[in-house]
Amino acid sequence: MSYIAVIGAGSWGTTLASLLSKKGFDVVIWAREKEIADAINSKKENPIYLPNIKLPHNLISTDDILEAIKKARFIVNVVPTQHIRSVFTSLQNKLNDENIVVSASKGIEKGTLKTPSMILEEIINKKVYVLSGPTFAIEVAQEKPTAVTISGSEKRGRLLLQEIFSTSYFRVYEHDDPIGAEIGGAIKNVIAIAAGICDALELGNNARAALITRGLHEIMRLGKKMGAKEITFSGLSGLGDLFLTCTSNLSRNYTVGYRLGKGESLDEISKSMRSIAEGVETSLSAMQLSKKLDVEMPITTEIYQVIYEGKTPQQAASDLMNRTLKPEFY
Known part of the structure; x- marks a missing residue:
């Protein structure tokens, strides 16, 4: 036993x-x-x-x-x-x-x-x-x-x-709700990269708060489409894990985002870390999953484009702020 x-x-x-x-x-x-x-x-x-x-x-x-x-x-x-x-x-x-x-x-x-x-x-x-x-x-x-x-x-x-x-x-x-717990644990790493970029660009506390909140909505939309329960994302494996990872430099994902925001390339960052942050590869899978399930995930998409398509962090932040206006809850 x-x-x-x-x-x-x-x-x-x-x-x-x-x-x-x-x-x-x-x-x-x-x-x-x-x-x-x-x-x-x-x-x-x-x-x-x-x-x-x-x-x-x-x-x-x-x-x-x-x-x-x-x-x-x-x-x-x-x-x-x-x-x-x-x-x-x-x-x-x-x-x-x-x-x-x-x-x-x-x-x-x-x-x-x-x-x-x-x-x-x-x-x-x-x-x-x-x-x-x-x-x-x-x-x-x-x-x-x-x-x-x-x-x-x-x-x-x-x-x-x-x-x-x-x-x-x-x-x-x-x-x-194991699926809800896993989607929360996976996608929060992508949002944490965005939070690191946000802080590196000195966009302020308002911006980081908005990013975490809207990031949670992305996680919830994807999770619910996969059969997860909405309440799971207000719990420890949802909001709790997201908040921790987005607000501390103990987070490898936050650190990768911060260094990207300061102008380092992913190759430079990878060479200096024994193991790359999980959110780097998850951003690719999450972007593909969002397309497959027809779930809107703008923050995830921007992080994917920064990591895999060479988009600048500054342009990604600008594009997020200038998207078409819409209701907060949809």
């Missing part, structure tokens, strides 16, 4: 593995890089993705994914969205009816336009729960108060996972 496999040893995966280990669960974290697995085992630290955070003595790491899941009843996906398919294909037909799978990744897969849980369900043929909300890994690792939500179709599973993940500093709510 107590064995948990965390798949993905980035900052968030390492943080969740640490949290669960501290609660006394037997946790194995899979790392793609052998040197990270070795460092977690020998030094009890992830020096690349979560430096200067001491990890629990009982946390074990491996670079063998089949070894990681061998005893696990619970499997937590924290693999970047664009790599979920390649990683989890190796686990096809390796899981059993007792396994419970949770996804803590955010994004939309290029090409298929699927969310993380959709990708996983296609590969492993099981319903997947979604863990999402406003979370900077470093703050959770430092045990600062955080609230998230676990969502999925089965109440019993949600309540079990709520108990498993909850701690005195990590409060877990639950609801039944």
Whole structure:
């Protein structure tokens, strides 16, 4: 019952593995890089993705994914969205009816336009729960108060996972709208890039407030078209995650936007970051999804054009302000 496999040893995966280990669960974290697995085992630290955070003595790491899941009843996906398919294909037909799978990744897969849980369900043929909300890994690792939500179709599973993940500093709510949680978690990264550009251009607090509010409407329109519940977007995986990511330089997506706004090229920014912000690739998928579902997403479209078509941030801001006038709610 107590064995948990965390798949993905980035900052968030390492943080969740640490949290669960501290609660006394037997946790194995899979790392793609052998040197990270070795460092977690020998030094009890992830020096690349979560430096200067001491990890629990009982946390074990491996670079063998089949070894990681061998005893696990619970499997937590924290693999970047664009790599979920390649990683989890190796686990096809390796899981059993007792396994419970949770996804803590955010994004939309290029090409298929699927969310993380959709990708996983296609590969492993099981319903997947979604863990999402406003979370900077470093703050959770430092045990600062955080609230998230676990969502999925089965109440019993949600309540079990709520108990498993909850701690005195990590409060877990639950609801039944995983698609809403995932769309909120994916598109907020695109809006955060826009927020970074907004601040870099010194457009002011009024502009940032308007951007976040209208960005939320884009997220809601897309989510509802995909079958999500409107109320989800007023919650932790919607407004909560959007506000966090759009207002702090701890956000990689905000930082990418800020640097774009200051005139750096995406190539320059990418070379200086170990892993590029998820919103860069999500902007492409989100733009394609908006066209496919006929959902108006002007902020997302502008960010896509800045990143992929060479449009200047200044022109993107001007074009957003000079669109055809319309009602606020439609």
